[in-house]
Amino acid sequence: MAATPLIAADNVTFRYRPGNLALDGATLAIPAGSRVALVGPNGAGKSTLFLHINAILRPVAGQLSYKGQPYSYGRGFLAALRQKVGLVFQDPDTQLFAGNVLDDVIFGPMNMGLTAEEARRRAEAALESVGMLEHRTAPVHFLSQGQKKRVAIAGVLAMEPEALVMDEPTAGLDYPGLTSLRETLAMLHAAGKTLLVATHDIDWAWNWADLVYVLAAGRMVAAGSPADILARADHAALGFARPILADVAAALGDRSILPAGVVPRSVGELAALLAGRQNGQK
Numbered sequence: 001m002a003a004t005p006l007i008a009a010d011n012v013t014f015r016y017r018p019g020n021l022a023l024d025g026a027t028l029a030i031p032a033g034s035r036v037a038l039v040g041p042n043g044a045g046k047s048t049l050f051l052h053i054n055a056i057l058r059p060v061a062g063q064l065s066y067k068g069q070p071y072s073y074g075r076g077f078l079a080a081l082r083q084k085v086g087l088v089f090q091d092p093d094t095q096l097f098a099g100n101v102l103d104d105v106i107f108g109p110m111n112m113g114l115t116a117e118e119a120r121r122r123a124e125a126a127l128e129s130v131g132m133l134e135h136r137t138a139p140v141h142f143l144s145q146g147q148k149k150r151v152a153i154a155g156v157l158a159m160e161p162e163a164l165v166m167d168e169p170t171a172g173l174d175y176p177g178l179t180s181l182r183e184t185l186a187m188l189h190a191a192g193k194t195l196l197v198a199t200h201d202i203d204w205a206w207n208w209a210d211l212v213y214v215l216a217a218g219r220m221v222a223a224g225s226p227a228d229i230l231a232r233a234d235h236a237a238l239g240f241a242r243p244i245l246a247d248v249a250a251a252l253g254d255r256s257i258l259p260a261g262v263v264p265r266s267v268g269e270l271a272a273l274l275a276g277r278q279n280g281q282k
């Protein structure tokens, strides 16, 4: 029997207004400790699904559950859920509200009833892990979008959640910001956290995720390992462009150039496979 997922959405349907079906029976299951990428075109419903996972929105039909327990939406349930499942919004301005960086990040742990000392320890550790500790006294409105994004992530990390749900965390980050985010995600995964990320960065998602869900028009149209989804021929029907790597592999003629069934998951892996083949021919 499959293990109970940490978070599950079962046939979740939601309308912002009559006639607008933002989610149309969306279903997903997030195994504990996994790295899950949610991809899909603009307007597919990714952010809406995340707002359901954090119980900010409530479905008109269908159900969400945490460790097999259906969401109950009472005050106690909401407080516990939001401590265990941290949501990083797409737009950091939605999330940040305090005057300076440390005050913003310390708010969550203080709200959990921790001592001021423990809350500060957690907030500083979280800022350190996203490379923003040196900015702790900076006014939030002085920060760049990428820096705000990192502070928003720190605000969630400081709550020490079991799962982080991040809506397009790589958008707007420069190279050091991306590197730092990748390191943070690797550190969180190594620490056993469950990670669910919505992204348009398909190459990154393919390299990073254990499991990929594809959402289109409010419905989950595909789910599987990156290799499973790469191997599907109907990427256009899934609502996103065929990943570049798959095109490269196809253009190279995967059967003649790459071992049968091998689908490279990164440019580096493709280069290594090709280099290995060239060496083998000498």
Ligand SMILES: Nc1ncnc2c1ncn2[C@@H]1O[C@H](COP(=O)(O)OP(=O)(O)OP(=O)(O)O)[C@@H](O)[C@H]1O
Pocket: 016, 017, 020, 021, 022, 040, 041, 042, 043, 044, 045, 046, 047, 048, 049, 090
């Ligand atoms: N606050 C809102 N009020 C009304 N409609 C909304 C609202 N937020 C989203 N929608 C609509 O719900 C649908 C799903 O939007 P959502 O933002 O969840 O998609 P998304 O997959 O996150 O898109 P993107 O990749 O552009 O961030 C869209 O049709 C969108 O126009």
